[in-house]
Amino acid sequence: MDEEGITIRLTRDQAxxxxxxxxxxxxxxxxxxxxxxxxxxxxxxxxISGTLDKRLSEIFMPDYGPRLEAAKERLRVNLYGGADESTAAGQDTTDAPQAHQIERGTAGNHSESDQGQ
Structure with a gap:
C-alpha cells in the first residue's frame, strides 16, 4: 500500500x-x-484538525469571534456572491474562542514561538 502523503491547499479563511x-x-x-x-x-x-491547530495563529487571538465571522463572510461572498444567513439563529460564536482555547490547553498562551508551527 502506498503511504505517500497528500497535500491539501486551503486559503487561510477556509482553514x-x-x-x-x-x-x-x-x-x-x-x-x-x-x-x-x-x-x-x-x-x-x-x-486535519491537529494540523490546522498547529498552523493557525487565529485560534489563539482574543478577537477570535470577529475574525471568524469576517472569514465566513468572505467565503460566502466568494462562493455565493453575497451574504448568506447560514449561521443558525441565536448561535453565538463569540464564546467559541475561549472554549476553543481552554479545550486545546492554550488559554492565555499567546507566545510567538507557538504561532506558525
Missing part, C-alpha cells in the same frame, strides 16, 4: 472556518460519532 467547525463537531457537541459513523474516518479528521 480557519474548517478548524472552527471541526472543533464544534469534535469537542463541543460530542457528535462526531453521530456525523461520522465509520471510525476509520476519524483518523484523517483528527490529523
Amino acid at each position: 480557519f472556518v474548517l478548524s472552527d467547525w471541526l472543533y464544534q463537531v469534535m469537542f463541543q457537541s460530542d457528535d462526531l460519532e453521530g456525523i461520522v459513523h465509520d471510525r476509520a474516518v476519524w483518523s484523517p479528521i483528527y490529523a
Whole structure:
C-alpha cells in the first residue's frame, strides 16, 4: 500500500472556518460519532484538525469571534456572491474562542514561538 502523503491547499479563511467547525463537531457537541459513523474516518479528521491547530495563529487571538465571522463572510461572498444567513439563529460564536482555547490547553498562551508551527 502506498503511504505517500497528500497535500491539501486551503486559503487561510477556509482553514480557519474548517478548524472552527471541526472543533464544534469534535469537542463541543460530542457528535462526531453521530456525523461520522465509520471510525476509520476519524483518523484523517483528527490529523486535519491537529494540523490546522498547529498552523493557525487565529485560534489563539482574543478577537477570535470577529475574525471568524469576517472569514465566513468572505467565503460566502466568494462562493455565493453575497451574504448568506447560514449561521443558525441565536448561535453565538463569540464564546467559541475561549472554549476553543481552554479545550486545546492554550488559554492565555499567546507566545510567538507557538504561532506558525
